[in-house]
Amino acid sequence: MQLDQILQFALSGLSTGAIYALIGIGFSIIYNSTGIINFAQGEFVMLGGMLTLFFIGLLQLPLWAAIPCAVLVCTLAGMLFERLAIRPLRKPTPINLVIITIGGSIFIRGLSMLLWGKDTHSLPSFSGDEPITIANATILPQHLWILGITLVIIGANKFFFYHTISGKAMRACSYNSRAAGLVGIDVRRMVLFSFVISSAMGAMAGIIVAPLTMTSYDVGIMLGLKGFCAAIIGGMSSGIATVIGGLILGILESLGAGLISSGYKDAIAFIILLLILFIRPQGLFGKAESERV
Amino acid sequence: MKKELFKFLIFTVLILVAPLAFKGGYLMNVLVFVGINTMLAIALNLLLGYCGQISLGHAGFFGLGAYLSGILTATHGLNPWLVMPLAAGLVGLLAYLIGFPILKLKGHYLAMATLGMGIIIYIVFNESVDYTGGPSGLSGIPALSIGSTSFDSDVKSYYLVWAFTLGVCLFSLNLANSRVGRALRAIHDSEIAARVVGVNARELKVRIFALSAVISALAGCLYAHTMTFISPASFGFNFSVELLTMVVIGGLGSIYGSFLGAALLTLLPEFLRAAHDYDIIIYGGLLMVMVMFMPGGLVRSVPDAVRKLVRLKGGAGNA
Amino acid sequence: MSFKRFFLTFTAFTMLTSVSAFAAAPIKIGALFAVTGPAAFLGEPERNTAKMVIEEINRAGGVKGRKLELVVYDTAGDATKAVQLATKLIKNDKVSAIIGPSTTGESMAVIPVVEKERIPLISCSAGSKITDPVKKWVFKTAQNDALAVGRIYEQLQKQKLTVVALLTVSDGFGASGREQLKAQAGKYGITIVSDDTYGPKDTDMTAQLTKIRGSRAQAIICWGTNPGPAVIAKNAHQLGIKTPLYMSHGVSSKKFIQLAGDAAEGIRLPSGKVLVADLLPNSDSQKKSLLEFVKDYQKHYKAEGDHFGGHAWDAVMLLKNAIERGGDSPASIREKLEKTTQFHGVGGTFTYSANDHAGLGKDAFVLVEVRNKDWVIVK
Numbered sequence: 001m002q003l004d005q006i007l008q009f010a011l012s013g014l015s016t017g018a019i020y021a022l023i024g025i026g027f028s029i030i031y032n033s034t035g036i037i038n039f040a041q042g043e044f045v046m047l048g049g050m051l052t053l054f055f056i057g058l059l060q061l062p063l064w065a066a067i068p069c070a071v072l073v074c075t076l077a078g079m080l081f082e083r084l085a086i087r088p089l090r091k092p093t094p095i096n097l098v099i100i101t102i103g104g105s106i107f108i109r110g111l112s113m114l115l116w117g118k119d120t121h122s123l124p125s126f127s128g129d130e131p132i133t134i135a136n137a138t139i140l141p142q143h144l145w146i147l148g149i150t151l152v153i154i155g156a157n158k159f160f161f162y163h164t165i166s167g168k169a170m171r172a173c174s175y176n177s178r179a180a181g182l183v184g185i186d187v188r189r190m191v192l193f194s195f196v197i198s199s200a201m202g203a204m205a206g207i208i209v210a211p212l213t214m215t216s217y218d219v220g221i222m223l224g225l226k227g228f229c230a231a232i233i234g235g236m237s238s239g240i241a242t243v244i245g246g247l248i249l250g251i252l253e254s255l256g257a258g259l260i261s262s263g264y265k266d267a268i269a270f271i272i273l274l275l276i277l278f279i280r281p282q283g284l285f286g287k288a289e290s291e292r293v
Numbered sequence: 294m295k296k297e298l299f300k301f302l303i304f305t306v307l308i309l310v311a312p313l314a315f316k317g318g319y320l321m322n323v324l325v326f327v328g329i330n331t332m333l334a335i336a337l338n339l340l341l342g343y344c345g346q347i348s349l350g351h352a353g354f355f356g357l358g359a360y361l362s363g364i365l366t367a368t369h370g371l372n373p374w375l376v377m378p379l380a381a382g383l384v385g386l387l388a389y390l391i392g393f394p395i396l397k398l399k400g401h402y403l404a405m406a407t408l409g410m411g412i413i414i415y416i417v418f419n420e421s422v423d424y425t426g427g428p429s430g431l432s433g434i435p436a437l438s439i440g441s442t443s444f445d446s447d448v449k450s451y452y453l454v455w456a457f458t459l460g461v462c463l464f465s466l467n468l469a470n471s472r473v474g475r476a477l478r479a480i481h482d483s484e485i486a487a488r489v490v491g492v493n494a495r496e497l498k499v500r501i502f503a504l505s506a507v508i509s510a511l512a513g514c515l516y517a518h519t520m521t522f523i524s525p526a527s528f529g530f531n532f533s534v535e536l537l538t539m540v541v542i543g544g545l546g547s548i549y550g551s552f553l554g555a556a557l558l559t560l561l562p563e564f565l566r567a568a569h570d571y572d573i574i575i576y577g578g579l580l581m582v583m584v585m586f587m588p589g590g591l592v593r594s595v596p597d598a599v600r601k602l603v604r605l606k607g608g609a610g611n612a
Numbered sequence: 613m614s615f616k617r618f619f620l621t622f623t624a625f626t627m628l629t630s631v632s633a634f635a636a637a638p639i640k641i642g643a644l645f646a647v648t649g650p651a652a653f654l655g656e657p658e659r660n661t662a663k664m665v666i667e668e669i670n671r672a673g674g675v676k677g678r679k680l681e682l683v684v685y686d687t688a689g690d691a692t693k694a695v696q697l698a699t700k701l702i703k704n705d706k707v708s709a710i711i712g713p714s715t716t717g718e719s720m721a722v723i724p725v726v727e728k729e730r731i732p733l734i735s736c737s738a739g740s741k742i743t744d745p746v747k748k749w750v751f752k753t754a755q756n757d758a759l760a761v762g763r764i765y766e767q768l769q770k771q772k773l774t775v776v777a778l779l780t781v782s783d784g785f786g787a788s789g790r791e792q793l794k795a796q797a798g799k800y801g802i803t804i805v806s807d808d809t810y811g812p813k814d815t816d817m818t819a820q821l822t823k824i825r826g827s828r829a830q831a832i833i834c835w836g837t838n839p840g841p842a843v844i845a846k847n848a849h850q851l852g853i854k855t856p857l858y859m860s861h862g863v864s865s866k867k868f869i870q871l872a873g874d875a876a877e878g879i880r881l882p883s884g885k886v887l888v889a890d891l892l893p894n895s896d897s898q899k900k901s902l903l904e905f906v907k908d909y910q911k912h913y914k915a916e917g918d919h920f921g922g923h924a925w926d927a928v929m930l931l932k933n934a935i936e937r938g939g940d941s942p943a944s945i946r947e948k949l950e951k952t953t954q955f956h957g958v959g960g961t962f963t964y965s966a967n968d969h970a971g972l973g974k975d976a977f978v979l980v981e982v983r984n985k986d987w988v989i990v991k
Binding site for chain 2: 031037085088089090091093094095096098099100102103104105106107108109110111113114225228229232261263264266267270271273274277278281
């Protein structure tokens with residue numbers, strides 16, 4: 001009996017963790033190429049879900065057609081955000097960037113509230129709601145979609161960053177943007193690029209979770225925070241480390257809620273996050289860096 | 294130094310006569326909160342503006358002060374004046390202890406850690422229902438009183454809160470111009486360089502962190518006794534972000550800037566109320582515009598703009 | 613000659629208008645609703661309803677020839693703002709009575725202000741402690757949680773189910789429900805075997821439900837507002853939980869069925885009668901008010917009037933009645949309000965008295981079940 005429960009906790013944790021991972025990678029991609037923690041990342045997740053609903057509801061598109069439209073619009077929003085808010089910044093200190101992305105997230109949230117109201121909406125599942133049983137624990141087909149799409153996106157990311165010119169250029173920017181500029185890489189374009197990729201990913205995350213978690217104009221805050229946690233545990237890597245970070249966070253939350261206390265489950269997750277930061281501030285898997293003066 | 298003192302005196306006089314302009318109307322009540330928020334903004338500014346260490350968890354310290362004060366007076370019937378230093382002291386001690394591991398972190402890791410700390414404190418307020426009353430809040434907190442005068446009206450609370458706020462202002466101004474202040478700025482510019490010239494950076498950062506928590510807790514006590522009701526929702530992540538915004542918009546490393554930021558952000562909703570549902574968009578947009586076009590904060594950008602304007606006019610006159 | 617006539621007409625006209633202007637000095641009513649923020653699902657229908665009812669009263673000539681003027685402020689669900697705005701309503705707008713706030717926390721925060729300033733407040737939030745103990749100037753229209761809990765426990769007792777598991781949201785609404793669920797369990801011979809909570813923004817509650825599945829609970833009672841309970845319904849469906857699932861009146865609107873989809877089938881909850889207005893027998897004393905409200909709301913906002921809007925409807929109507937019976941100052945409005953008897957509103961039949969400022973009995977709730985994506989009354 002107890003074992004069944006733990007298996008269920010683990011499965012539930014994995015599926016929420018995959019969501020956190022996907023959002024976390026969005027954070028990392030922008031951070032790595034620009035040094036910005038984009039607090040508006042959660043809002044792109046919200047936009048993904050809400051835009052899909054919008055296309056289904058207003059334009060009567062089927063789900064499969066609404067999804068790419070939503071991702072496209074969301075990507076455009078990401079580009080606009082970079083062009084209008086980030087690029088014109090005269091003094092891009094980290095603090096100013098934090099505030100401006102927070103301002104941006106409030107702005108996007110307010111706009112969506114005006115456009116679509118304050119109601120919560122639910123998106124239809126991609127392929128039915130019949131639970132799948134795995135040794136007395138159950139998951140939904142949608143969970144498989146989440147896991148699958150997360151894997152595909154990570155694979156695509158890996159390919160992009162290691163096997164294409166643009167990807168390599170973006171990595172170069174993340175190591176040293178001045179040097180990258182000197183060898184002829186258009187750093188500004190790469191920054192724009194990173195916003196494109198991460199807003200598209202955020203939108204995708206928002207779309208695949210909406211059938212399970214519902215969506216409304218304010219879902220972005222909490223999902224964004226959790227994604228940020230995942231990225232920190234993974235040491236802000238845009239690869240597998242953040243995925244593992246997300247999964248760890250998801251499983252800890254679910255085990256915490258099931259075995260210790262449901263009220264304190266977020267506190268448990270954050271305490272562990274703090275411990276990780278205290279003991280291994282470079283993330284669970286990173287190597288310690290020596291500080292340059 | 295004389296000039297500083299003169300500035301402070303003008304500020305004090307302005308604060309003292311401000312109620313005359315509002316004649317006890319509802320804005321008085323808002324000005325009480327401007328006072329409390331100014332204290333909080335100064336607390337965060339000491340840490341962020343002078344010491345260069347970010348915190349996204351200051352609402353937690355604020356809340357701890359409010360709850361300690363609220364619980365000890367409302368539930369256990371202790372004297373509020375006695376509880377105030379006790380609450381501030383306890384929160385300071387806690388911050389001092391957390392400070393050592395947390396301030397080892399830098400940049401966004403520090404932001405994340407303090408954010409986590411704030412959220413943990415918030416969850417504790419929510420979940421320890423037996424002590425805090427949980428999400429439905431804690432009511433019946435007595436108003437402060439001296440002898441038989443109770444600080445139960447807006448005008449009285451105004452002077453009480455601002456007495457504390459001005460005290461904190463004066464203290465912080467002095468601190469900023471002292472040896473400690475110079476050491477802090479050294480840490481802000483380069484921690485390693487500061488260490489090389491013999492500043493015990495680590496200890497100093499932790500002390501400022503604790504001091505900042507003490508001021509926040511004090512503001513929390515005042516908040517609890519003027520509102521006479523507290524609930525966890527006032528001490529969440531959003532409020533930490535709001536505080537950060539006050540400090541940045543006002544101007545990092547400027548005490549008067551903190552006042553400007555706190556005043557602007559507290560009064561802004563009053564002016565935006567006419568805009569109904571649009572206020573959230575305007576708020577977000579304004580934040581972005583401020584950072585984009587006034588990166589030095591109000592306290593530096595406004596005088597700059599005025600100077601430019603004067604020069605333009607002067608230029609035009611000459612030509 | 614003609615000048616004299618003109619002069620006479622003119623004087624008569626000015627006198628007339630000034631008399632009517634005097635008679636029409638409007639009575640100002642303040643309203644504090646959480647129109648934005650996490651409690652917007654309460655505040656928005658409340659604001660809409662209050663505006664609608666006041667407009668209609670004025671179109672019908674006002675109350676005793678005096679128009680009502682509504683001043684609404686948005687508190688965003690924030691207690692500090694609620695206090696500031698209550699002060700603003702009293703000191704700047706000089707209102708005679710206040711409707712709202714929407715949430716229990718805000719109401720508790722505002723109470724000291726209205727008590728000190730002596731302005732009657734009709735709260736639209738559910739927490740029992742708002743009017744218990746009775747505060748002189750504070751009334752409420754939303755049904756007490758205690759009544760909703762009693763309604764569920766009665767049903768469980770009837771079906772001889774004695775072991776329950778609780779799953780409540782960790783906000784003011786959930787906390788108040790949880791308190792009542794625990795307090796009343798003994799009276800109905802019910803044992804609580806597991807007591808879990810979830811956060812208002814949580815997106816997966818399978819962990820809590822798995823734990824409950826492993827317990828010997830015969831019924832699960834979940835206390836929360838959308839979207840949490842819809843997620844819980846889906847999660848329970850996923851885990852194949854067959855234990856009867858009870859929800860609170862916090863989700864008694866069509867929205868819940870939309871969100872939870874098929875997973876909502878068979879779920880029961882106590883609800884104000886507004887949800888099933890057309891199913892009520894004609895003998896029901898509230899039916900007239902209910903149908904009127906539902907029809908009106910549909911006409912104005914092209915949406916279904918829910919029982920949150922109903923709280924505001926009741927509050928405005930109670931005030932109107934009090935003014936009709938001679939209340940024209942805050943003190944006399946309060947006095948007349950307290951003497952309200954047998955007012956058949958949307959939330960129930962109100963009878964206030966000096967030691968009851970909540971005014972409702974158990975009949976305010978009916979137990980409903982979701983069947984074929986619609987509500988039916990459980991007999």
